[in-house]
Amino acid sequence: MSLPHALMTSLLEKSCSGYDLARRFGKSIGYFWQASHQQIYRELGRMEEAGWIRSAAADDGGKTRKRIYEVLPPGCEELRRWAQEPVDPPNLREEFFVRLRAEAVMGPLGLEHELERRMGLHSLRLQAYRAIEQRDFLGKELSREATIQYLILKAGIMQQEGAVAWSQEALRVFRAWAAIGVLG
Amino acid sequence: MSLPHALMTSLLEKSCSGYDLARRFGKSIGYFWQASHQQIYRELGRMEEAGWIRSAAADDGGKTRKRIYEVLPPGCEELRRWAQEPVDPPNLREEFFVRLRAEAVMGPLGLEHELERRMGLHSLRLQAYRAIEQRDFLGKELSREATIQYLILKAGIMQQEGAVAWSQEALRVFRAWAAIGVLG
DNA sequence: CCAACCATGTAAGCGGTTACATGATTGG
DNA sequence: CCAATCATGTAACCGCTTACATGGTTGG
Incomplete structure (x- = not known):
């Protein structure tokens, strides 16, 4: 499991909403890691609770429910730690x-x-x-x-x-x- | 999900026990499909209940609990049907x-x-x-x-x-x- | 006005992993 | 005798998928 870390990596590249993350996971990052919006929202909730990220209402005058997520220092720390863990290449499942x-x-x-x-x-x-x-x-x-x-x-x-x-x-x-x- | 079908394919190549299947899945078939013994035993149970396979005590004079599994015609039928289904290549998850x-x-x-x-x-x-x-x-x-x-x-x-x-x-x-x- | 898209969620189910457990046989 | 291997399971957990649900905004 490393979806939280994939999400933080993406957020570090650019802070955005859960919806935006879901779309991005359909593109560049999604070429080697997929995630549905349900997963993403759930993980964002957990990560915020863990203090790895924080969210703020989007700067659109309250028109939408959009929330922008941003990585906090503890999240950075955790990502750095995780990135240095060894992982064996997965064997293909075809x-x-x-x-x-x-x-x-x-x-x-x-x-x-x-x-x-x-x-x-x-x-x-x-x-x-x-x-x-x-x-x-x-x-x-x-x-x-x-x-x-x-x-x-x-x-x-x-x-x-x-x-x-x-x-x-x-x-x-x-x-x-x-x-x-x-x-x- | 297609573990049952992978197991039946393996059993068609050669009837054997759950334990043998687990070992085989660590080798040839396992290079592109993995399964733990827990999964295998559970699936074998389900498949037998479904009438796709049947088991018989191994021919070792009752020394061990070993059971040999064999694919039945309905299992063959199901495998044939399944094998012709289209599947998109999985995108790598690296x-x-x-x-x-x-x-x-x-x-x-x-x-x-x-x-x-x-x-x-x-x-x-x-x-x-x-x-x-x-x-x-x-x-x-x-x-x-x-x-x-x-x-x-x-x-x-x-x-x-x-x-x-x-x-x-x-x-x-x-x-x-x-x-x-x-x-x- | 209506369709498409934006934006966020809940709930159920399933496959896979991990941990735990048992007992018998074989080989050194 | 003891360790390794054979052989088969149970239970709990977790991530992922699928289905369902809601309501606002934008553009033709």
Whole structure:
């Protein structure tokens, strides 16, 4: 569990409301960490209670219920402590591989379409990442912060490239079987 | 959720006990799907109740409590149905990237050691995968089933290779900073 | 005016993790 | 004999997902 820390990191980058955080988690940070608004509001409540963050009504003359959250020194401290903890890389949990393995043991189930669809999805994500790369990082002098963010983005790019390449190889195999009618 | 289906796939490959499943999930299948023995026993119970599998006391003369599980036709049916469902690839959930991002916004926290450690772990996994590749797949005529299993293994290999390469790049960056003493 | 979006929540359920527990068999 | 491994469970907790709910603001 580290959602609170992910939220504080995001808040340090820029203070904002829970709603804004939820939207941000659909974008940049959300590429490697997801969270629903329900989770976010709950965690914000807990974190405020713990004294890690504080909130203030947004400067909109009380028109909305919007609250802006800000990280407090104890939160910073905690984030710093947490960031230095070691964590093993998670092993992937890929449902599709289980399906593939089921197809291997139960005979042809027609997973070609699914392979195509998934390759399309990976291509799309790759495109999205490449667009961010083009917009924010290529052909610029990068600060230390930007350099690190670029490193993270590159991890995503490499991952998607790998997934696309793998999908293509898998498709080649399945299509060859389809062409010659091999069943086992 | 698809642990029951992962278990049935494993049982179709070879009927065995819950304990054996737990060990197998620490190996081949476990490279892309993990489960603790507690989960496994609970799911086996549910699946038997649902009529997807059945169990019989092991053929050891009642020496142990060991029970061998076997997939029944309804379980096969269900697995076939499930295997054809589409699933989007999961987006990675990488705690370490959150930490990196925290390091980006809070200044140097000394994540180099952690990067080295993680690179070592990825190298180890890669080695393990390569050993399996060598032992089970290279220089052999592969059946349809083996070909698919090899495809899955290759996905793991590519993933680890990518992770190692990325770690090296990240380390280069951090070491360059350390060498010239850049702080921001 | 109405739809879309902003903004924040509650409640139920489930899968996964952690801790705890038991007893039998095997090997040194 | 003792430790490790085999083998199977129970109980509590927690984060995440899904469904449901509310009310205000903005723009066409």
